[in-house]
Amino acid sequence: MVEKRKPMPVDQAIAKVMEFRKAGGTEVVSIDRCDGRRLAEPLYTTNPVPSFNKSPYDGFALRSCDTEQASRNNPVEFEIVEHVGAGHVPEKKLEEYQATRIMTGAQIPDGADCVAMFEICSEIKRNGKDFISLKRTMESGQNVVKKASEIGEGKELVRKGSLINPGVKALLATFGYQTVHVMKKPIVGIFATGSELLDVDAELEPGKIRNSNAYMIMSQIKRAGGDPHYFGKLDDELESSFQAIAESIDKVDFLITTGGVSVGDFDLMPAIYEKLHATVLFNKVAMRPGSVTTVTALQDKLLFGLSGNPSACYVGFELFVRPILQTFLMNDTPLLKRSKAILTDDFPKPNPFTRFVRGILSIEDGQVRVSPAGIDKSNVVTSLAFTNGLMVLPGGTRGYNKGAIVDVLWLDQMEGQTTF
Numbered sequence: 163m164v165e166k167r168k169p170m171p172v173d174q175a176i177a178k179v180m181e182f183r184k185a186g187g188t189e190v191v192s193i194d195r196c197d198g199r200r201l202a203e204p205l206y207t208t209n210p211v212p213s214f215n216k217s218p219y220d221g222f223a224l225r226s227c228d229t230e231q232a233s234r235n236n237p238v239e240f241e242i243v244e245h246v247g248a249g250h251v252p253e254k255k256l257e258e259y260q261a262t263r264i265m266t267g268a269q270i271p272d273g274a275d276c277v278a279m280f281e282i283c284s285e286i287k288r289n290g291k292d293f294i295s296l297k298r299t300m301e302s303g304q305n306v307v308k309k310a311s312e313i314g315e316g317k318e319l320v321r322k323g324s325l326i327n328p329g330v331k332a333l334l335a336t337f338g339y340q341t342v343h344v345m346k347k348p349i350v351g352i353f354a355t356g357s358e359l360l361d362v363d364a365e366l367e368p369g370k371i372r373n374s375n376a377y378m379i380m381s382q383i384k385r386a387g388g389d390p391h392y393f394g395k396l397d398d399e400l401e402s403s404f405q406a407i408a409e410s411i412d413k414v415d416f417l418i419t420t421g422g423v424s425v426g427d428f429d430l431m432p433a434i435y436e437k438l439h440a441t442v443l444f445n446k447v448a449m450r451p452g453s454v455t456t457v458t459a460l461q462d463k464l465l466f467g468l469s470g471n472p473s474a475c476y477v478g479f480e481l482f483v484r485p486i487l488q489t490f491l492m493n494d495t496p497l498l499k500r501s502k503a504i505l506t507d508d509f510p511k512p513n514p515f516t517r518f519v520r521g522i523l524s525i526e527d528g529q530v531r532v533s534p535a536g537i538d539k540s541n542v543v544t545s546l547a548f549t550n551g552l553m554v555l556p557g558g559t560r561g562y563n564k565g566a567i568v569d570v571l572w573l574d575q576m577e578g579q580t581t582f
C-alpha cells in the first residue's frame with residue numbers, strides 16, 4: 163500500500179517554510195557591480211544636496227532689490243562683472259546694479275539672490291563694457307536652488323534591504339559610495355533527479371527527455387536574487403544519490419532537488435530525507451500543480467523537494483523557495499505581490515484544491531487582466547515561457563467564467579508583500 167500523505171493548506175505550508183527565515187550575510191562590492199543587489203545597510207546622505215546655492219538656468223545672477231523699479235517703461239541696467247560656468251566658483255561679490263553671467267549648475271555669487279534667465283534680459287555693449295537691461299522685477303530667491311533644499315547631510319535616504327535600481331545607484335554615486343555593503347546572494351544548490359534525463363546538448367533517445375528543470379530553476383534562483391550552484395543530475399539510484407546530496411549540503415544555504423518526491427518506485431527523495439534524518443515540514447500541499455512539493459529541514463537548513471513535472475516545479479519554487487530567499491536578502495516584503503485581475507477567458511475546470519494557473523498578466527485601460535498562459539497541466543513546459551503571473555483559484559470552487567475577478571500573484575515584481 164502506498165503511504166497516505168496529508169495535504170497541508172498552501173498558506174500553512176508557506177508559513178512553515180518562513181519559520182526558517184533569517185537574514186543572510188553581507189559583503190562589500192564595488193559600485194560598478196551592485197546592480198540588482200540589496201542594500202545591507204541604510205544609505206545615508208554624506209553631504210547636503212545641493213551642496214551650494216546654484217543656478218537652475220543659464221542667465222544672470224543679480225540682487226533682486228535692484229529690480230524694484232524695473233518695468234516695461236523703466237528698464238534697469240546691470241554691469242556684468244564676472245562670467246561663471248558650472249564647476250567654477252564666482253570670485254566677485256555683487257554690488258549695486260552688478261550682475262554675473264552664470265550657467266546652469268554654477269554656484270550663485272555672494273551678494274546675488276536671484277537669477278534672471280537669458281530670455282528676459284537684453285544685452286548691451288558700451289565703452290567696451292557689458293551690460294544687461296531688465297524690464298521686470300525679480301523676487302529674492304527666484305531661480306536659485308538653495309543649498310540642502312533637496313536633502314540635508316546625515317539623513318537616512320534608502321532603507322536597508324532595498325533593491326539597488328538605477329536611481330539608488332545614482333544616489334550611491336552622489337554621496338561618494340565607491341563600494342557598497344550588500345546582502346550576500348544565497349547559494350542555492352540544485353540536483354535534477356531521474357534516469358530519464360539527458361543533457362541539453364544530447365540527441366533525444368527513446369524514453370528520455372532533456373533536463374529542463376535544472377535550467378529553469380537556475381534562472382528562477384537568479385531572478386530571485388540568489389546564486390545557483392548546479393551539482394548535476396542524478397540517476398534513480400539510492401546510494402549514489404544519497405551520497406551526492408549529503409555531500410552538497412554544507413556547500414549551500416538552501417538545496418533544491420527536482421523530481422522523485424512522489425510515490426513512484428523510483429521516487430527516492432522520501433528515502434533520502436529519511437537517511438539524512440531530515441525533518442519533514444510537509445510532503446503534500448493542498449494545491450495544483452505541485453501537490454507533491456516536499457520541504458524538509460536538516461538543522462536550520464531547508465531542503466526543497468520540488469516536483470519533477472515542469473509546471474509543478476516552477477510553481478513550487480515561486481511559492482516556497484522565492485520568499486525565503488527574499489528574507490535572506492532582507493527584502494521586507496518577501497511574499498509574492500497579489501492583486502485582483504479580470505479573467506479574459508473561460509476557465510471551466512473545477513478546483514478541488516487551490517489551483518495556481520500559469521497566467522499572462524497585463525494592464526489595459528487601467529485594469530489588471532489575466533489570461534491562462536497555455537495548457538494548464540502539471541507536466542507541461544511550454545506555457546511557462548509566457549507566464550508572468552499565477553492566477554489563484556481557491557479550492558472548492560467550480561470553473562470561472564470570462565470577466566470573473568480573480569486573485570493573481572505577480573512574478574516579475576520583486577517588491578512583494580508581507581503576507582501570502
Ligand SMILES: Nc1nc2c(c(=O)[nH]1)N[C@H]1C(S)=C(S)[C@@H](COP(=O)(O)OP(=O)(O)OC[C@H]3O[C@@H](n4cnc5c(N)ncnc54)[C@H](O)[C@@H]3O)O[C@H]1N2
Nearest residue numbers: 354356373374375376421422423424429454469470471474
Ligand atoms: N500514484 C500517484 N502517482 C503520482 C502522484 C500521486 O499522488 N500518486 N502525483 C503525481 C503528481 S501530482 C506529480 S506532480 C508527479 C510528481 O512526480 P515526481 O516529483 O516524483 O517527479 P518524477 O516522477 O521524477 O517525474 C515526474 C515527471 O517529470 C519529468 N521530469 C523530472 N525531472 C525533470 C527535469 N529535470 N526536467 C524535465 N522534466 C523532468 C519526468 O520525466 C516525469 O515525466 O507525480 C505524479 N504521480
Ligand code: MOO
Nearest residue numbers: 451452453474540
Ligand atoms: O504536484 Mo502535481 O503537479 O500536483 O500536479
Ligand SMILES: [Mg+2]
Nearest residue numbers: 422424426429
Ligand atoms: Mg515520480
